Amino acid sequence: MFSRQRYWGEPIPVVNCERCGWVPLDESELPLILPEVESYEPTDNGESPIAKMTDWVNTVCPCCGGPAKRETDTMPQWAGSSWYFLRYTDPSCDYAIASPEALKYWMPVDWYNGGMEHTTLHLLYSRFWNRFLYDSGVVPVAEPYAKRTSHGMILGENGEKMSKSRGNVVNPDDIVNEFGADTLRTYEMFIGAFELSAAWSQEGVRGCRKFLERVWKLQEMVTDEDSYSKALVTRIHQTIKKVSNDYENLKFNTAIAAMMSLVNDFYKAGSITRADYRTLLLLLNPVAPHITEEISDRMGLLRGRVYQNAWPEYDEAKTVEDTVEIAVQVNGKMRGTLTIPRDSDRESAIAAAKEMLGTRLQGSIVKEIYVPGRIVNIVVRP
Numbered sequence: 001m002f003s004r005q006r007y008w009g010e011p012i013p014v015v016n017c018e019r020c021g022w023v024p025l026d027e028s029e030l031p032l033i034l035p036e037v038e039s040y041e042p043t044d045n046g047e048s049p050i051a052k053m054t055d056w057v058n059t060v061c062p063c064c065g066g067p068a069k070r071e072t073d074t075m076p077q078w079a080g081s082s083w084y085f086l087r088y089t090d091p092s093c094d095y096a097i098a099s100p101e102a103l104k105y106w107m108p109v110d111w112y113n114g115g116m117e118h119t120t121l122h123l124l125y126s127r128f129w130n131r132f133l134y135d136s137g138v139v140p141v142a143e144p145y146a147k148r149t150s151h152g153m154i155l156g157e158n159g160e161k162m163s164k165s166r167g168n169v170v171n172p173d174d175i176v177n178e179f180g181a182d183t184l185r186t187y188e189m190f191i192g193a194f195e196l197s198a199a200w201s202q203e204g205v206r207g208c209r210k211f212l213e214r215v216w217k218l219q220e221m222v223t224d225e226d227s228y229s230k231a232l233v234t235r236i237h238q239t240i241k242k243v244s245n246d247y248e249n250l251k252f253n254t255a256i257a258a259m260m261s262l263v264n265d266f267y268k269a270g271s272i273t274r275a276d277y278r279t280l281l282l283l284l285n286p287v288a289p290h291i292t293e294e295i296s297d298r299m300g301l302l303r304g305r306v307y308q309n310a311w312p313e314y315d316e317a318k319t320v321e322d323t324v325e326i327a328v329q330v331n332g333k334m335r336g337t338l339t340i341p342r343d344s345d346r347e348s349a350i351a352a353a354k355e356m357l358g359t360r361l362q363g364s365i366v367k368e369i370y371v372p373g374r375i376v377n378i379v380v381r382p
Contacts, residue, residue, distance in 0.1 A: 009074030
């Protein structure tokens with residue numbers, strides 16, 4: 001069994017004896033531990049730095065008891081990280097990678113996410129190791145992951161990969177010091193589609209900071225009412241649905257956009273209730289935990305920490321707008337739009353369209369067409 005060590009790599013548990021040749025260590029001596037050293041400088045002849053540690057290298061043969069030397073090569077860096085997900089299922093197990101019961105219960109991993117470079121390195125190796133262990137009867141599943149996704153890369157402002165040589169590296173500590181940790185988190189999630197690469201934008205960072213400032217200033221607009229504002233009920237339920245679904249599908253950028261839109265609606269309304277604000281803080285908390293916790297504590301909006309409270313629920317029926325915007329045409333040419341109740345009948349919709357057109361409706365009406373929820377078209381003859 002190999003496990004990633006403190007430094008360098010996993011030592012290979014075999015020794016070389018002049019009489020017996022290469023001999024594996026007894027299982028009771030596993031795992032083989034690297035020695036504690038202050039310096040790990042490379043050797044002049046290309047050998048592993050471990051080769052210089054003679055007290056550790058020189059040992060005895062497990063078979064004959066004669067002098068032997070340990071293998072000084074180490075496992076490649078991917079060896080230990082190719083099976084860690086199996087160990088996570090039962091980290092205290094002391095007789096195997098994990099107990100059969102734990103492996104059967106937890107494996108395969110539901111969802112594995114990582115960078116694109118893992119697609120051809122770690123993913124390839126881990127699947128190979130898992131397949132070997134499966135063929136050996138050690139693990140119960142042939143494939144380690146049920147689902148695999150990759151995230152995009154954040155590029156420099158010039159659209160190139162960040163590197164010191166290009167001079168386009170962004171130090172996150174600098175962003176935190178100037179704009180705050182919540183701003184950095186919000187911008188990283190808002191920068192673009194999760195699976196696509198995106199170029200860093202300092203203006204984008206400032207925009208996210210401004211959004212969070214607007215969320216903070218909403219404290220000045222909160223009333224004592226503790227139910228949703230009547231004019232905002234539909235928008236709030238729509239936002240809960242949108243943000244909830246987007247979080248589940250890693251569409252963080254559109255989830256944040258929906259919350260930004262809701263905040264705009266709050267400002268247009270001129271005031272919000274405690275319930276309105278509470279729901280916004282719950283939705284925003286995974287993105288900006290510090291500011292939402294602070295606001296909730298100051299306003300007494302939630303018991304305990306925000307993240308400890310139940311996620312807001314939406315009513316599907318309340319996500320449907322009571323009104324709908326339709327196009328108004330005369331002889332097939334667009335003359336404007338009209339907002340009417342969603343359940344308007346034909347006569348009411350046409351009457352409202354005629355009233356909107358007023359004197360622009362000239363000539364004799366030949367035909368009146370209404371497509372529910374979409375369009376009114378009045379055909380006239382000069």
